[in-house]
Amino acid sequence: TEGGDQSGEEPGGMSRAWGRGPFLRQERSPVSQVEWPQERHITAGFMVRRVLAAGLLFSLLLGSSVLLVYIFRSCGPRPCRTPECHDLQARYLASGNTSVAPCTDFFSFACGDAKGTKSSFQALAEENKRRLREILEKPGSRHLGTGEDKAFQFYSSCVDTGAIEAEGAAPLRQVIEELGGWRISGNWTSLDFNRTLSLLMSQYGYFPFFRAYLRPHPTLPHTPVIQIDQPEFDLPLKQEQEQKIYAQIVREYLAYLSRLGALLGGDPDKVQQHAFLSISITSQLFQFLRPLEQQQAQEKLFQLVTIDQLQEMAPAIDWLSCLQATFTPMSLRPSQLLVVHDLEYLKNMSQLVEEQLLKYRDFLQSHMILGLVGTLSPALDSKFQEARRSLIQKLRELTQRPPMPTSPRWMKCVEETGTFFEPTLTALFIHEAFSPKTQSAAMELFTAIKDTLITRLRRVPWMDEKTRKEAQDRVTQLQVKMGGPEWALKPSLAREEYNDIQLGPSYLQSFLSCVRSLRARIVQNFLQSFPQHRWQVSTWGVSAYYSISDHVVVFPAGLLQPPFFHPGYPRAVNFGAAGSIMAHELLHIFSQLLLPGGCPACDTHALQGALLCLKRHYQSIPLPGGLSFNGSWTLLENAADIGGLAIALQAYSRRLLGYYGETILPNLDLSPLQLFFRSYAQVMCREPSTWEPQDPHSPPMLRVHGPLSNTQAFARHFHCPRGALMNPSKRCQLW
Structure with missing residues (x-):
C-alpha cells in the first residue's frame, strides 16, 4: 500500500513539467554535438521517468511477493493444533x-x-491395557447377569488383594488334596499316575511332561489337529552350559521349590529331598531334547503318528484317556492322527516316567504338584508371587538377561481378564478405541x-x-483383517453368558473355573465350521502378522493407536x-x-x-x-x-x-x-x-x-x- 501511494504522485508531476515547452515535438539532428539548455531539461525528465518506472515495477514485484507469501502460507504445511x-x-x-x-x-x-x-x-x-482398565473399572457400565458382568466381577476379585491375602494357602491346599495330596505335608493317597496326569491337563491346564494343544492342520482344509510338543521348563537350561552356571541355577531353583514346600506347611527335610528329586527329573527331561538344528538336518521337525502308534512308542502315558479328557467334546479314536514335534523326546520321557513309577512314585507326585504350584502363583497370595518373582529375577541375572520389569497388580488382572473373557473385552475395546x-x-x-x-x-x-x-x-488377492474379528463387531458378544464359569468363593477357584471354560471354548471353536481366518492375537494386542496358510494380513486395533x-x-x-x-x-x-x-x-x-x-x-x-x-x-x-x-x-x-x-x-x-x-x-x-x-x-x-x-x-x-x-x-x- 505504501508503494502504491508514491507511484500515484509522480506521474502527475511529470505531466506538468513536460507540458511547459514544445521540445517533445522537435527533432534532433543525429550528428548534432551541441548541447542545448532545453535538452538538459529533457534528459533530466527522462531520468525521472525511468526512476519512477522502476519504482512502479518494484511496487508491483513487492505486491506480488506478498501475494506469493500469502499463497505459500496457505498451501504449505500448517502446524497441527489438535x-x-x-x-x-x-x-x-x-x-x-x-x-x-x-x-x-x-x-x-x-x-x-x-x-x-x-x-x-x-x-x-501397556497403554491399551490402561484403556481396558478404564473400561473394567467404569462404574455402572456392566449389564448385570451377563458375561460382561462376570468379566467385571472376575477383574474386581483379582484386584482385591485383601481377600486373597486373607485366604492364604488354604485354596491351594484344597487343590492338592483333590489331586491325592503329597508326602511333603502329610497325607498322601497314591492315585493312579495317569489319572493324576489327566486331571492336571484337563482341569488345571498344566502339562508337566509334554504340551498338547489344538492347531489348524498346515494344509487345506485346515482341519483341527492335536500337536504334541516338549514341555516349557522353568529352568533356563542350555544344551552346552557352563558347569558353574548350571550349578548356580540348580541352587536357586532348589531354594525356590523348598520355599514353596515351606509355604504349604511341609517338613523341611522332606521338602528338601522332594525338591532335589524334582530338579533331577527336570534335568533329565531337558537332556532328552534334540537341538532344532539337528531335527532340521534329519528332516524330522514334525511327524504324523496315530494315538495307537504313540502308545506303543511311549507306553507310560495313557494317551487316549489323557487327550480325550483334555479335548472334550472331541471324539478321539486310537487311529486319530497327531502332529508330534520330537518323537525321540517322548520315547525317552516315557522310559523315565516308568522308572520313576517303579522306584519313586511319591517323588513323581511331588514333582507334578510343585510344577502346578508354580503355574498357579499369579492366583495365589503375595508370598507365593514373591517367591516366583525372586526366582525369575535371579535366574535372569545368572543368564545375563535384563531384569524383568515389575507390573502393577491391576495390569496382571487386566491380562487375566482378557485371556478368559476375550470375546467380551474385544467388543468393548473396539467400541471404545477403534471408531x-x-x-x-x-x-x-x-x-x-x-x-x-x-x-x-x-x-x-x-x-x-x-x-x-x-x-x-x-x-x-490378499485379504486384510483390521481392527478386530468380524464377530467382535456384534454387540451381543460383549454379553456372552459363560454359563460354565463359577466365580468364587476364592479367587483361585474362580481362576481355575475360567481355565476350564477357556479350554472348552477353544476346543468348541475348533470343532465348529469356521471358514474365516482365526486371529492369532488379541484385538488390543500390538503385533501385526501375515498368515501364510490363509493369505491374510492382520492389523489389530491395539496397533493402530497413538x-x-x-x-x-x-x-x-x-x-x-x-x-x-x-x-x-x-x-x-x-x-x-x-x-x-x-x-x-x-x-x-x-x-x-x-x-x-x-x-x-x-x-x-x-x-x-x-x-x-x-x-x-x-x-x-x-x-x-x-x-x-x-x-x-x-x-x-x-x-x-x-x-x-x-x-x-x-x-x-x-x-x-x-x-x-x-x-x-x-x-x-x-x-x-x-x-x-x-x-x-x-x-x-x-x-x-x-x-x-x-x-x-x-x-x-x-x-x-x-x-x-x-x-x-x-x-x-x-x-
Whole structure:
C-alpha cells in the first residue's frame, strides 16, 4: 500500500513539467554535438521517468511477493493444533535428543539415550491395557447377569488383594488334596499316575511332561489337529552350559521349590529331598531334547503318528484317556492322527516316567504338584508371587538377561481378564478405541501402501516376468483383517453368558473355573465350521502378522493407536509409523523368495548380490559395546525393514503430490519428510540392552540406522554430508 501511494504522485508531476515547452515535438539532428539548455531539461525528465518506472515495477514485484507469501502460507504445511498432535509433540520432545546430529546418530536423535526406555510396542501395549482398565473399572457400565458382568466381577476379585491375602494357602491346599495330596505335608493317597496326569491337563491346564494343544492342520482344509510338543521348563537350561552356571541355577531353583514346600506347611527335610528329586527329573527331561538344528538336518521337525502308534512308542502315558479328557467334546479314536514335534523326546520321557513309577512314585507326585504350584502363583497370595518373582529375577541375572520389569497388580488382572473373557473385552475395546472413522482412515492408509507395493514390484531387478506377475497377483488377492474379528463387531458378544464359569468363593477357584471354560471354548471353536481366518492375537494386542496358510494380513486395533496412528495426525506420522509397519508385513508374503532356492526362475546372481549387499550394509553400522548379532538370522526381517520403509516413503511422496493441507508438529522444526523419518524411528525406540540374540529382528539401533542410511532421501532432507553414517557411499536395492 505504501508503494502504491508514491507511484500515484509522480506521474502527475511529470505531466506538468513536460507540458511547459514544445521540445517533445522537435527533432534532433543525429550528428548534432551541441548541447542545448532545453535538452538538459529533457534528459533530466527522462531520468525521472525511468526512476519512477522502476519504482512502479518494484511496487508491483513487492505486491506480488506478498501475494506469493500469502499463497505459500496457505498451501504449505500448517502446524497441527489438535489435542492428539499436542500429545504426540510432547512425546517426541520428551523422548528425543536434538543436541545429537541426526546424520551421525539418528537413533539417539529420535530416541534419546534409550536407557530405561521400554520398547515402543511394549509402551503401546501397556497403554491399551490402561484403556481396558478404564473400561473394567467404569462404574455402572456392566449389564448385570451377563458375561460382561462376570468379566467385571472376575477383574474386581483379582484386584482385591485383601481377600486373597486373607485366604492364604488354604485354596491351594484344597487343590492338592483333590489331586491325592503329597508326602511333603502329610497325607498322601497314591492315585493312579495317569489319572493324576489327566486331571492336571484337563482341569488345571498344566502339562508337566509334554504340551498338547489344538492347531489348524498346515494344509487345506485346515482341519483341527492335536500337536504334541516338549514341555516349557522353568529352568533356563542350555544344551552346552557352563558347569558353574548350571550349578548356580540348580541352587536357586532348589531354594525356590523348598520355599514353596515351606509355604504349604511341609517338613523341611522332606521338602528338601522332594525338591532335589524334582530338579533331577527336570534335568533329565531337558537332556532328552534334540537341538532344532539337528531335527532340521534329519528332516524330522514334525511327524504324523496315530494315538495307537504313540502308545506303543511311549507306553507310560495313557494317551487316549489323557487327550480325550483334555479335548472334550472331541471324539478321539486310537487311529486319530497327531502332529508330534520330537518323537525321540517322548520315547525317552516315557522310559523315565516308568522308572520313576517303579522306584519313586511319591517323588513323581511331588514333582507334578510343585510344577502346578508354580503355574498357579499369579492366583495365589503375595508370598507365593514373591517367591516366583525372586526366582525369575535371579535366574535372569545368572543368564545375563535384563531384569524383568515389575507390573502393577491391576495390569496382571487386566491380562487375566482378557485371556478368559476375550470375546467380551474385544467388543468393548473396539467400541471404545477403534471408531468407524479410525478404521476408514487406517484402511485408506493400507490401500495406499498396497498399491505402491504393486507398482514397485514392476521395478524389482531380480524378478523374472512370471514371478513378478505372480507376486502382483498375490498382493491383489490378499485379504486384510483390521481392527478386530468380524464377530467382535456384534454387540451381543460383549454379553456372552459363560454359563460354565463359577466365580468364587476364592479367587483361585474362580481362576481355575475360567481355565476350564477357556479350554472348552477353544476346543468348541475348533470343532465348529469356521471358514474365516482365526486371529492369532488379541484385538488390543500390538503385533501385526501375515498368515501364510490363509493369505491374510492382520492389523489389530491395539496397533493402530497413538503414537503409531490417529486420523488427526499429520500424514507424515501415519505413513512413517503405521505405514512402514504395514509395508513390512506385506513384504513377508515374499520371504520365501529370498531363501536359497526359493525363486529358481529369478536372476539368482542379482538376488544374491542384493542380499549380500544388505548383510554388509548392516555389518558396517557400529553397535553399542557388548552387542552383536547374526546377520543371517535377522536377514528376512532386515529385508522387510528396508523394503517397508522404502514403500511407505514412496506411498507418502505420492500422497503429497495429490493432496494439499499437510500438517506438521509445532516446535519440532521438522519438515513433513523429516517428520516422516522421525516417526519411523520412533516406532523402533527401545533400550538396546533389552534386545536378545534369539530375536529375529536386529538390535533397535540397527532397525533405525539400517533402513534410514539406505534411503537417499533421508540424507537429502537432513543435509547429511557424503560419508556420514547416515549417508554412506553405497546403498542396496532389494525391493
